[in-house]
Amino acid sequence: MSERLYSPSAGRNSGPISDVLSERIVPKAKVLEIASGTGEHAVAVCQKRTDIIWQPSDPDAKSRRSQDAWRSACPGQILPSIPISMTEFEWWATIGDINAIYCANMIHIAPWEAALGLAEGAGQLLQSGQSLFLYGPFLEGESTAQSNLDFDQSLQFRNSTWGVRSLDSVKHIFADMGFNLEARIEMPAENLLLVFSKA
Numbered sequence: 001m002s003e004r005l006y007s008p009s010a011g012r013n014s015g016p017i018s019d020v021l022s023e024r025i026v027p028k029a030k031v032l033e034i035a036s037g038t039g040e041h042a043v044a045v046c047q048k049r050t051d052i053i054w055q056p057s058d059p060d061a062k063s064r065r066s067q068d069a070w071r072s073a074c075p076g077q078i079l080p081s082i083p084i085s086m087t088e089f090e091w092w093a094t095i096g097d098i099n100a101i102y103c104a105n106m107i108h109i110a111p112w113e114a115a116l117g118l119a120e121g122a123g124q125l126l127q128s129g130q131s132l133f134l135y136g137p138f139l140e141g142e143s144t145a146q147s148n149l150d151f152d153q154s155l156q157f158r159n160s161t162w163g164v165r166s167l168d169s170v171k172h173i174f175a176d177m178g179f180n181l182e183a184r185i186e187m188p189a190e191n192l193l194l195v196f197s198k199a
């Protein structure tokens with residue numbers, strides 16, 4: 001029986017996310033996805049961009065089995081998933097050459113150290129002009145959507161190290177690693193897709 005998992009939120013956001021990524025990923029890129037979850041985003045993007053190679057990853061074994069089960073939807077494009085956690089020491093050491101990084105819905109559901117690890121690894125792996133795409137909810141001061149404030153509270157209730165991150169603090173940690181916020185793209189359900197480019 002297939003080990004493919006389906007996430008209701010991925011079912012809703014795969015279309016809009018893949019529309020943006022498929023426009024912005026450079027030709028013939030190798031994309032590293034962090035925290036791939038069910039693996040559905042890889043399929044949505046690769047079906048729109050048959051020239052790219054996608055490297056999924058996740059620290060969770062069941063999620064990696066699902067990502068591997070989705071590979072047959074895009075023959076030759078999606079590599080076997082690899083176990084990476086953003087809080088592991090020098091997680092980037094074994095990755096090799098990539099052209100872009102994509103990460104969705106991870107930094108609010110992991111300790112802040114995971115966001116720091118993502119920024120540091122991106123700084124190590126990406127070259128000048130290459131991009132990291134970061135999708136999810138963010139706090140933006142007084143203009144923060146009530147739904148994201150409520151989500152932040154519920155996350156902190158579940159785990160005191162989790163929480164919706166402020167856009168300013170995320171910009172700051174990426175700036176420290178040499179990235180500029182090139183684009184802030186509003187997505188459905190009060191989410192953002194941020195494009196950080198290495199200077």
Ligand SMILES: C[S@@+](CC[C@H](N)C(=O)[O-])C[C@H]1O[C@@H](n2cnc3c(N)ncnc32)[C@H](O)[C@@H]1O
Nearest residue numbers: 010035036037060085086087104105106110114
């Ligand atoms: C809410 S799911 C998002 C999955 C997928 N990116 C999506 O948007 O549908 C969060 C994912 O983050 C992964 N994750 C949690 N902590 C992590 C860490 N420290 N490093 C990398 N991934 C992590 C989980 O295993 C899970 O697959």
